[in-house]
Amino acid sequence: MAPTVLVTGSVVFAILVGxxxxxxxxxxxxxxxxxxxxxxxxxxxxxxxxxxxxxWSCSVLHQWHPLIQPMYEKME
Structure with a gap:
């Protein structure tokens, strides 16, 4: 299922082109x-x-589930 921000933004762009x-x-x-x-x-x-x-949609979808996450080191 697509994120709601993608659907909302797509509707906004459809209204813009219309x-x-x-x-x-x-x-x-x-x-x-x-x-x-x-x-x-x-x-x-x-x-x-x-x-x-x-x-815009590529930017939104790349931020939806990032593949690279920060790796924190354990503090001793």
């Missing part, structure tokens, strides 16, 4: 972007948010 794609669509509807620029912006937004999510 809002940015909605913003791109609104910019196209308002006439600020033409069809080609809107398509490129949608692809760039999707790929960049996926890359940010992938880096």
């Amino acid at each position: 809002s940015l794609l909605l913003l791109t669509g609104c910019a196209r509807g308002a006439g600020m972007l033409n069809k080609d620029d809107s398509a490129i912006a949608s692809i760039v937004v999707s790929i960049s948010v996926f890359c940010m999510w992938l880096l």
Whole structure:
């Protein structure tokens, strides 16, 4: 089972990509972007948010169950 922080963060990134794609669509509807620029912006937004999510999820999962733990010496 995935840690809850991973699920919560993934939902946050999904909301982020959804809002940015909605913003791109609104910019196209308002006439600020033409069809080609809107398509490129949608692809760039999707790929960049996926890359940010992938880096973030790797960082979270590497800290979930660390393989290397500190070894303490016995004090005499």
